[in-house]
Structures are given as structure tokens and as C-alpha cells.
Amino acid sequence: MTQTQKILVTGATGTVGRQVVAELLARGHEVRVLTRDASKAAFPAGVEVVEGDLTQPDGLAPALEGITGLHLITFGGASFTPLETGPRILELARSAGVRRITVLHGGGPTPLEDAVRADDGVEWTVLMPVEFMANALEWADGIVASGKVREPFVSRLSAMVHEGDIGAVAAVALTEEGHAGQEYVITGPELLTVGDKVATIAAAVGREIALVELTEEQAVEQWRAAGLPENVIGFLLEAYGNTPEVGRTVASTVEKVTGRPARTFAQWAGEHADAFKA
Numbered sequence: 001m002t003q004t005q006k007i008l009v010t011g012a013t014g015t016v017g018r019q020v021v022a023e024l025l026a027r028g029h030e031v032r033v034l035t036r037d038a039s040k041a042a043f044p045a046g047v048e049v050v051e052g053d054l055t056q057p058d059g060l061a062p063a064l065e066g067i068t069g070l071h072l073i074t075f076g077g078a079s080f081t082p083l084e085t086g087p088r089i090l091e092l093a094r095s096a097g098v099r100r101i102t103v104l105h106g107g108g109p110t111p112l113e114d115a116v117r118a119d120d121g122v123e124w125t126v127l128m129p130v131e132f133m134a135n136a137l138e139w140a141d142g143i144v145a146s147g148k149v150r151e152p153f154v155s156r157l158s159a160m161v162h163e164g165d166i167g168a169v170a171a172v173a174l175t176e177e178g179h180a181g182q183e184y185v186i187t188g189p190e191l192l193t194v195g196d197k198v199a200t201i202a203a204a205v206g207r208e209i210a211l212v213e214l215t216e217e218q219a220v221e222q223w224r225a226a227g228l229p230e231n232v233i234g235f236l237l238e239a240y241g242n243t244p245e246v247g248r249t250v251a252s253t254v255e256k257v258t259g260r261p262a263r264t265f266a267q268w269a270g271e272h273a274d275a276f277k278a
Contacts, residue, residue: 019167086115
């Protein structure tokens with residue numbers, strides 16, 4: 001166990017942020033989280049909650065007091081706009097004595113990540129997870145209502161990652177030596193088709209689940225009906241129809257960094273089985 005450290009986690013109410021918090025607590029570290037509205041934040045006992053906004057960095061100095069490690073996201077505000085405030089955040093972090101920073105990659109170049117990579121005053125690590133296992137929760141309503149999953153490109157391969165493993169890699173990089181300047185691609189331990197995922201959820205809940213393959217046109221219609229903006233629909237068509245190699249290649253990062261194997265989708269499905277039950 002490393003010496004107890006105090007870590008500030010931004011984006012802590014998100015899918016990954018909550019896992020970073022949980023992993024840090026499990027490792028015996030002190031955790032402070034930054035949120036725009038503390039009244040809506042629910043965290044385990046012992047987590048210090050402070051209000052602040054990455055889009056307004058001049059107010060962050062108190063949140064950074066006594067912090068040794070900082071976990072950053074690249075988007076801010078209610079509209080999830082790419083943050084342009086990286087240089088000022090980093091200036092404040094260095095002044096506060098922050099030693100290590102992790103950045104959750106936003107899927108492409110962003111101003112904040114670029115600023116972190118260019119900073120030689122802190123030990124930074126970029127976290128680059130592939131598809132989250134938690135994305136399968138999007139199927140929950142359809143499975144509960146009709147016992148069906150309706151998806152396009154069902155033969156596509158994914159090395160999807162348990163969000164807890166992203167949190168574990170972040171926790172190690174924030175509190176231990178040897179991860180400065182690293183770009184960690186984080187995946188699960190296996191390649192899965194959509195059919196594999198559906199079968200795994202079916203086994204976890206103990207019921208049959210039918211997989212209905214959609215055409216691209218039907219998928220677009222379904223996504224529009226769900227209220228997805230056109231840029232997101234375009235991204236999904238590209239990501240699912242032409243998955244980049246990095247998204248369908250298993251990496252050993254989790255085991256190398258944490259010392260234990262990456263968690264399987266079967267483990268994830270067992271943990272979330274109740275979400276797929278009526």
C-alpha cells in the first residue's frame with residue numbers, strides 16, 4: 001500500500017469518475033470531489049464534496065489545497081463543451097503542489113488534454129478506454145419490456161472495458177510512481193460481438209433475449225426517436241460500422257498497471273443483472 005494521499009476527482013458523478021473515487025477509497029486514500037451542485041452529489045462516507053466548475057478555474061484554488069493528485073475530464077459545463085481552461089487549471093494545480101494528473105481521453109484531440117501533454121511541471125497520464133461495458137445499460141428498457149435488443153452491425157467486435165478497471169488504472173497512476181508521460185489504452189480481456197454480449201446478459205438474468213439486427217436506416221430512425229443529435233448518430237455509425245483497430249484489440253494495460261486481470265463482461269453482467277429484470 002502506498003502512503004495515503006489526497007486526490008481531487010473531477011467528473012466524479014460520471015460513469016468513470018465514480019469508479020475512480022471507489023478505487024481510491026479502496027486503496028486507503030483521501031478523496032475530494034468537485035461538482036457544480038453539491039446538493040445533487042451522493043458519495044460514500046468520507047468523501048469530501050466541494051463545489052466548483054472547470055469552466056471557471058479561478059474559483060478552483062480552495063479545492064486544490066492539500067491535493068497531491070488530480071483526475072481531469074476534458075469537457076465541462078452542462079453542455080459538455082470542450083474545456084479551453086487547461087492552462088489556468090494546470091497553473092493552479094502546480095501552485096497547489098499537485099504532483100500527478102490523469103486525464104480521461106475524450107475520443108479525440110481536446111484543448112485540455114493538449115495542455116496537459118505539453119506541461120512538464122506535473123507527472124501526467126492519459127487514460128484512453130475503449131467502449132464501456134456500461135453502454136450495455138442502454139439495452140435495459142428494451143430487454144425488460146420485450147426481451148429484445150435491437151442493434152445494427154451485430155457482428156462488430158469490441159474489446160469493451162469494465163468501467164471499474166478504468167478507475168483502477170487511474171487510481172494507480174494518481175498515487176504511484178512510474179506512470180508519468182504514459183498513454184494507456186484500457187480494454188477488457190476479450191473480443192465480443194453484439195451477440196456475445198446479449199447472450200452473456202441473458203445468462204446473467206436467466207431468460208432468453210432475442211437479438212434483432214437493424215439496417216443502418218432503421219438504426220438511424222431508432223436513434224433519432226431516442227433524441228440523439230445528428231453528430232452523435234454520425235459518430236455511432238462510424239464507430240459501429242467501422243470500429244477502429246484500437247477498439248477491437250485487447251490490450252494488457254489493466255493487468256500491467258494494477259497487477260490483476262481485467263474484468264470480463266460476464267462479471268459486469270452479473271453485477272448489473274437487476275437492471276435487465278422487470
